[in-house]
Amino acid sequence: MEDDADRLIAEARRLRRAGEAEAALELLDQADRIGLGDDPVRGAAARMERGWAANALRRWPDAHAAFAAAAAAAPDDPQVRTWHGRALYNVARDAEAEAELRAVLARDRDWWMAWSFLADLCLVDGREQEAMEAFSEVLRIDPDNGYAYHQRGRLRAQAGDQAGAAADRQETARCGFDPADLDEDEAEEGDDSG
Amino acid sequence: MSASGHGVGDARASEAVVRANLERELARLEAADPFSAFGLSHDADDRAVRAAFLAATKRLHPNRFARASAPVRTLANEVFLRIKDAYGAIETAEGRDKVLARRGRAPAAPTIGEGSGAVRVGFPSLPRVMLTPARAPSPTLAPPPEPVGPAPPAAAAPSLASIRQQALDRRAEEVRLHHARGCEAQQAGRMDEARDEYRRALDLDSGFQPALDALAGLSSSRFRK
Numbered sequence: 001m002e003d004d005a006d007r008l009i010a011e012a013r014r015l016r017r018a019g020e021a022e023a024a025l026e027l028l029d030q031a032d033r034i035g036l037g038d039d040p041v042r043g044a045a046a047r048m049e050r051g052w053a054a055n056a057l058r059r060w061p062d063a064h065a066a067f068a069a070a071a072a073a074a075p076d077d078p079q080v081r082t083w084h085g086r087a088l089y090n091v092a093r094d095a096e097a098e099a100e101l102r103a104v105l106a107r108d109r110d111w112w113m114a115w116s117f118l119a120d121l122c123l124v125d126g127r128e129q130e131a132m133e134a135f136s137e138v139l140r141i142d143p144d145n146g147y148a149y150h151q152r153g154r155l156r157a158q159a160g161d162q163a164g165a166a167a168d169r170q171e172t173a174r175c176g177f178d179p180a181d182l183d184e185d186e187a188e189e190g191d192d193s194g
Numbered sequence: 195m196s197a198s199g200h201g202v203g204d205a206r207a208s209e210a211v212v213r214a215n216l217e218r219e220l221a222r223l224e225a226a227d228p229f230s231a232f233g234l235s236h237d238a239d240d241r242a243v244r245a246a247f248l249a250a251t252k253r254l255h256p257n258r259f260a261r262a263s264a265p266v267r268t269l270a271n272e273v274f275l276r277i278k279d280a281y282g283a284i285e286t287a288e289g290r291d292k293v294l295a296r297r298g299r300a301p302a303a304p305t306i307g308e309g310s311g312a313v314r315v316g317f318p319s320l321p322r323v324m325l326t327p328a329r330a331p332s333p334t335l336a337p338p339p340e341p342v343g344p345a346p347p348a349a350a351a352p353s354l355a356s357i358r359q360q361a362l363d364r365r366a367e368e369v370r371l372h373h374a375r376g377c378e379a380q381q382a383g384r385m386d387e388a389r390d391e392y393r394r395a396l397d398l399d400s401g402f403q404p405a406l407d408a409l410a411g412l413s414s415s416r417f418r419k
Contacts, residue, residue, distance in 0.1 A: 011361040018368075019272070027361055055224045063225075086225045092297040119233075120226065126235040146215040147222065150253060151233050176212035177253040 005042045012049050021056035044073035060090040078104045082114045112141040146175030216269040223276035231280035247281040264390040369399045
């Protein structure tokens with residue numbers, strides 16, 4: 001049977017996913033005040049949840065603090081370290097972010113989310129060839145990843161590989177995100193809808 | 195929508211794949227600054243930002259998911275709101291400068307952690323605690339950590355229980371709210387919306403009898419004519 005600490009963390013997750021990240025943080029704060037954070041495993045899980053909730057609220061320093069604390073508690077966990085890497089990027093510590101993601105991948109080459117975050121990091125840094133390779137790694141592990149197909153297709157087109165780009169567009173469509181499926185007017189309406 | 199036939203509802207794009215992709219996209223966008231939201235470099239200009247926004251809009255516009263299930267539509271709306279927020283932040287040169295200036299102000303310390311307790315994290319030097327099972331598959335959307343290890347201190351349990359009870363009370367309120375919205379929509383003749391609200395109530399509490407009854411009533415009324 002789940003204990004109360006696990007249920008609390010699960011409830012915070014549910015609140016976050018329901019778009020109530022602030023309420024999730026309040027719940028985790030209450031739990032921290034009575035010592036949940038002192039438990040080595042559940043404390044780390046609660047910090048991860050806190051980091052995701054802070055991310056949802058765009059509170060990057062808070063998210064970084066939470067993921068850093070989780071990484072300190074669970075240094076061997078690839079998921080924790082991956083999110084810590086992303087958090088480092090969000091507080092502008094790009095070199096450390098990349099080092100963290102590469103450390104995850106040095107241990108586990110099949111951790112697709114680390115490849116995906118690394119690809120994003122290469123993109124913002126203008127290293128498109130490296131980004132393309134990282135997206136290819138994502139797709140090696142997760143062949144239904146529409147975002148990776150989309151970005152790799154875009155990069156291939158820019159690099160003049162039209163056949164590769166077309167193949168990736170087809171795969172993007174297979175994942176349910178066919179760019180040709182919406183006409184230009186509807187796309188332009190994006191400014192006013194949603 | 196064009197007749198290219200790859201949208202949700204088409205057998206070729208299974209809803210499960212679409213939903214998984216939207217969940218991944220939401221998790222990615224939640225952790226992305228406006229540049230990385232679009233996969234743009236920091237020196238992107240107006241044209242590049244606009245093009246990336248239109249490309250994202252074409253892929254992820256809520257209209258694309260109009261025929262999908264309520265959870266997929268909700269996810270799509272969430273994703274698109276994030277995209278619009280990101281675009282709003284960097285669509286002008288001034289906005290981009292602001293975003294980059296905020297990044298520039300952040301410290302670049304060589305350690306992680308905050309304050310005097312900051313530590314450098316290294317694989318070998320710290321106690322072994324794993325939230326992710328050793329042989330876990332790659333993550334999809336921020337998969338829930340699966341705690342292992344010792345139980346929390348017994349003394350904390352009663353208080354945790356009371357906090358959890360408060361959270362459950364809040365959830366019960368949400369259930370009632372969705373049910374009430376469903377009733378309102380039903381009375382106004384907005385049957386699809388009513389159905390969605392009843393289903394949301396049941397997503398939160400699968401045994402909530404008023405929503406079960408209302409949904410059953412809606413289903414049977416479809417065949418009366």
